[in-house]
Amino acid sequence: MPTRRARIPATKYPVERFTLDNGLRVVLTPDRSAPVIGVAVVYDVGIRSEPQGRTGFAHLFEHLMFQGSENLEKLAHFRHVQGAGGTFNGSTHLDYTDYYETLPANALERALFLEADRMRGPRLTEENLRNQVDVVKEEIRVNVLNRPYGGFPWLTLPPVMFDTFPNAHDGYGSFDDLESATVADAADFFRRYYASGNAVLAISGDVDVTEATALVERHFGDVPARPAPQRPDFTEPDLTVERRTSYTDQLAPLPAVASAWRVPDPVDDFAGYLPYVVLAEVLTDGEASRLVERLVQRDRSVTGVGGYLGFMGDPFDVRDPTALLLQAHLPPGGDVDKVLRTVDEELDRLATDGLTDGELARTQARMATHLLRDTDAVLGRALRMAVLEQQRGEPGLLNELPRLVGEVTEEQVRAAAATLRPQRRASIEVIPGGANK
Amino acid sequence: MSTNIRALPALGPTRRLKLPRQAERRLGNGLTVIAVRRPAVPLVELRLWMPFGRTHLARRAMLAETMLTGTGTLTATQIAAELQKVGGGLSAGADPDRLMVSGAGLVTGLDRMLEILADVLTGASYPADWVQTERDRLVDGIQVAQSQPAHLARTALLRRIYGQHPYAVQTPEPEQVRAVRPAALRRLHAERVHPAEAVLVLVGDVQPERALDAAEKALAGWTGDSRGVDLPPAPPLEPGQLLLVDRPGSVQSSLRIALPAVPRTHPDHAALQLANLIFGGYFSSRWTENIREDKGYTYGPHSSVEHSVAGSVLVAGADVATEVTGPALLETTYELGRLASLPPKPDELEQARQYALGTLQLGISTQAGLAALTSAYAGNGLRLDFLAEHAARLAKATVDDVAEVGARYLAPSGAVVVVLGDAERVAGPLAALTPIRTESA
Numbered sequence: 024m025p026t027r028r029a030r031i032p033a034t035k036y037p038v039e040r041f042t043l044d045n046g047l048r049v050v051l052t053p054d055r056s057a058p059v060i061g062v063a064v065v066y067d068v069g070i071r072s073e074p075q076g077r078t079g080f081a082h083l084f085e086h087l088m089f090q091g092s093e094n095l096e097k098l099a100h101f102r103h104v105q106g107a108g109g110t111f112n113g114s115t116h117l118d119y120t121d122y123y124e125t126l127p128a129n130a131l132e133r134a135l136f137l138e139a140d141r142m143r144g145p146r147l148t149e150e151n152l153r154n155q156v157d158v159v160k161e162e163i164r165v166n167v168l169n170r171p172y173g174g175f176p177w178l179t180l181p182p183v184m185f186d187t188f189p190n191a192h193d194g195y196g197s198f199d200d201l202e203s204a205t206v207a208d209a210a211d212f213f214r215r216y217y218a219s220g221n222a223v224l225a226i227s228g229d230v231d232v233t234e235a236t237a238l239v240e241r242h243f244g245d246v247p248a249r250p251a252p253q254r255p256d257f258t259e260p261d262l263t264v265e266r267r268t269s270y271t272d273q274l275a276p277l278p279a280v281a282s283a284w285r286v287p288d289p290v291d292d293f294a295g296y297l298p299y300v301v302l303a304e305v306l307t308d309g310e311a312s313r314l315v316e317r318l319v320q321r322d323r324s325v326t327g328v329g330g331y332l333g334f335m336g337d338p339f340d341v342r343d344p345t346a347l348l349l350q351a352h353l354p355p356g357g358d359v360d361k362v363l364r365t366v367d368e369e370l371d372r373l374a375t376d377g378l379t380d381g382e383l384a385r386t387q388a389r390m391a392t393h394l395l396r397d398t399d400a401v402l403g404r405a406l407r408m409a410v411l412e413q414q415r416g417e418p419g420l421l422n423e424l425p426r427l428v429g430e431v432t433e434e435q436v437r438a439a440a441a442t443l444r445p446q447r448r449a450s451i452e453v454i455p456g457g458a459n460k
Numbered sequence: 461m462s463t464n465i466r467a468l469p470a471l472g473p474t475r476r477l478k479l480p481r482q483a484e485r486r487l488g489n490g491l492t493v494i495a496v497r498r499p500a501v502p503l504v505e506l507r508l509w510m511p512f513g514r515t516h517l518a519r520r521a522m523l524a525e526t527m528l529t530g531t532g533t534l535t536a537t538q539i540a541a542e543l544q545k546v547g548g549g550l551s552a553g554a555d556p557d558r559l560m561v562s563g564a565g566l567v568t569g570l571d572r573m574l575e576i577l578a579d580v581l582t583g584a585s586y587p588a589d590w591v592q593t594e595r596d597r598l599v600d601g602i603q604v605a606q607s608q609p610a611h612l613a614r615t616a617l618l619r620r621i622y623g624q625h626p627y628a629v630q631t632p633e634p635e636q637v638r639a640v641r642p643a644a645l646r647r648l649h650a651e652r653v654h655p656a657e658a659v660l661v662l663v664g665d666v667q668p669e670r671a672l673d674a675a676e677k678a679l680a681g682w683t684g685d686s687r688g689v690d691l692p693p694a695p696p697l698e699p700g701q702l703l704l705v706d707r708p709g710s711v712q713s714s715l716r717i718a719l720p721a722v723p724r725t726h727p728d729h730a731a732l733q734l735a736n737l738i739f740g741g742y743f744s745s746r747w748t749e750n751i752r753e754d755k756g757y758t759y760g761p762h763s764s765v766e767h768s769v770a771g772s773v774l775v776a777g778a779d780v781a782t783e784v785t786g787p788a789l790l791e792t793t794y795e796l797g798r799l800a801s802l803p804p805k806p807d808e809l810e811q812a813r814q815y816a817l818g819t820l821q822l823g824i825s826t827q828a829g830l831a832a833l834t835s836a837y838a839g840n841g842l843r844l845d846f847l848a849e850h851a852a853r854l855a856k857a858t859v860d861d862v863a864e865v866g867a868r869y870l871a872p873s874g875a876v877v878v879v880l881g882d883a884e885r886v887a888g889p890l891a892a893l894t895p896i897r898t899e900s901a
Contacts, residue, residue, distance in 0.1 A: 164781065
């Protein structure tokens with residue numbers, strides 16, 4: 024039966040870009056369909072730039088950015104955003120740190136004031152540092168130490184795949200490193216990485232471009248100019264011999280495994296990278312996908328399987344080196360070796376026999392839906408455009424992504440699958456130590 | 461660093477809450493369809509809410525897992541592939557109130573999504589091999605859930621709050637799941653998956669009337685009588701000893717507190733929502749400022765009013781370091797007591813009010829947010845215009861109103877408290893504050 028291809032729709036979000044004299048890059052994307060705005064400030068520093076002996080520092084510093092600034096007391100930032108009807112947060116990634124608000128549109132100037140004030144200088148005090156070290160330790164306890172599969176695989180797989188400190192260390196940080204962090208470390212980190220020239224501001228939603236431009240000038244124009252630091256080269260050679268390790272998780276009741284293979288540079292070789300993004304979905308998106316059909320339904324050797332690009336699941340927000348990951352949870356007594364062998368077999372089959380009629384088109388259609396759905400929220404749009412500007416100078420790529428995903432060919436997906444060989448693979452296995460075993 | 465004193469800019473004029481265009485129709489089979497227009501992206505969101513009270517726990521859970529695994533005409537894989545073709549997907553979930561089918565897809569695929577939905581509703585076949593696969597998966601999933609502190613704490617709290625009510629146990633035991641056979645699922649489907657009191661919500665880049673037509677065309681053949689199965693009202697909270705659930709070796713204690721609350725339509729609800737925000741319902745709350753930003757006991761304390769068909773409850777939760785479990789409970793009780801005994805400051809109330817009103821705007825600014833809200837309202841007999849009424853009540857609530865509901869609902873003497881943690885280490889400090897009773901997890 025011939026397959027009718029679903030037409031992949033695109034968005035047409037307008038994009039205005041400019042750079043202030045102090046080097047701050049700005050992206051505006053107006054949309055007046057609802058009276059809300061998203062504001063994002065992204066700094067070009069992440070986990071990979073942490074100094075040795077300071078694991079977890081980029082994330083700890085993110086917390087400190089909320090602890091008051093030049094004209095704002097501790098707690099003021101939260102109160103001013105929420106008191107304007109908005110919500111806020113920040114997050115630390117391998118290659119960037121973001122800060123953001125989504126608010127009713129009448130709060131635009133307030134949000135810009137708050138972001139500019141902490142770009143000029145956060146209040147880095149001993150008391151706030153000690154308080155936030157405690158808070159971060161609780162964050163690690165709740166997300167990693169006190170629960171099964173904590174940190175699997177985003178914290179546990181990089182040290183298997185990589186050898187250098189920037190790529191391999193624990194991005195949440197050790198308690199020892201966190202506790203020994205000083206205010207001087209924080210001031211130094213701010214001076215180095217939180218420069219206006221190292222940041223991007225994005226505003227999306229119900230704004231007028233002329234008015235918003237004037238407000239950006241007013242609030243950010245006199246932020247002292249500091250250039251972006253040179254980003255080090257984080258490159259590591261690809262694996263040539265399979266790496267495999269395991270650990271016992273005392274809280275986990277069932278086995279699990281994750282594998283990763285290096286992929287082409289997401290920024291410098293986007294065309295080479297994109298087929299891997301599609302491949303991950305062909306393998307694992309829903310009941311009709313390759314690995315779900317085989318491993319979950321036919322063999323029943325896993326209870327769930329997922330595939331994605333980037334250790335934090337961020338295919339379009341990460342730089343080289345990065346990876347395609349597969350992770351699976353197994354039933355009691357499940358055989359990890361067998362699961363890995365079957366994955367190899369299915370990758371071979373895909374590389375050799377290609378895709379079935381319509382398999383690629385339907386996967387691409389659903390990927391387009393996910394991309395569109397993520398950008399329906401003004402904040403999703405601002406954040407994504409800020410990072411695209413920062414890493415590629417190309418925020419408008421957001422409008423192109425559904426189409427570009429749709430243009431990936433069967434031949435490219437097959438070729439991508441053919442590179443996922445066992446000797447290039449790093450895997451980590453969770454051995455259940457839980458009482459329910 | 462410069463030290464210019466800069467003043468916080470004032471907010472611009474508030475923009476009025478504008479509800480999107482919508483239409484509603486009750487079909488001949490009793491199904492209510494609500495369509496809402498938000499054309500920002502060329503997608504449509506779908507939510508089908510079916511009343512499902514008083515259904516067998518394990519069968520209900522299994523029905524949700526297997527409803528989309530086959531019909532007379534399509535296999536599970538074909539259902540998934542056909543939905544993928546239009547950029548879509550459907551999933552089902554169930555709780556003591558309702559069975560819900562949710563999904564989204566390209567708006568050009570709406571007819572196809574509705575066709576497949578109709579096929580599932582009228583012809584789900586519960587194939588034996590699929591039921592077996594999903595049964596094993598569900599059992600494994602429950603086992604993993606039972607190792608999660610958040611799940612264990614929630615389970616203990618529900619049991620403690622609801623006693624014999626159907627809300628008391630919401631996750632089946634593995635052996636109950638293993639006993640479920642395909643025939644039981646087909647029977648449950650035939651008895652209860654009916655249009656009569658169900659509500660279908662469609663939100664997105666649609667012309668509302670046309671979306672109603674599409675739904676009518678696809679779903680008119682879905683029939684079945686409602687049997688009007690109602691849950692008994694949830695019992696009132698019975699405060700008493702703190703329940704300490706032992707989880708040896710925990711490096712944190714999961715603190716959970718239930719307090720009385722009222723349904724959305726109750727005259728106290730808006731003021732209670734504001735009182736809850738001031739206590740612990742948002743980041744700028746007293747509780748967060750105290751136990752996180754001042755004392756560093758926890759990462760994310762939070763409280764919210766949860767609405768179910770048979771009753772509402774206010775639930776507060778924080779995961780705190782084992783060594784500060786006692787002090788964290790002390791500060792929590794202090795903050796509840798303070799709000800129950802003293803009126804909030806006017807600026808605190810204004811801040812909470814602006815947050816409540818602003819997040820209403822944010823909540824309806826996406827297709828998914830609108831769909832979730834419209835469906836949640838409809839499941840409780842309300843329509844989207846209730847949002848405007850609620851906003852008006854939030855705008856009017858006074859310091860006295862909030863003080864009054866604070867005294868009535870947030871008093872620590874009315875709280876049900878459950879702590880999951882390492883009993884050996886936390887029983888002593890907790891017992892110093894309140895009578896406790898210990899159970900194993």
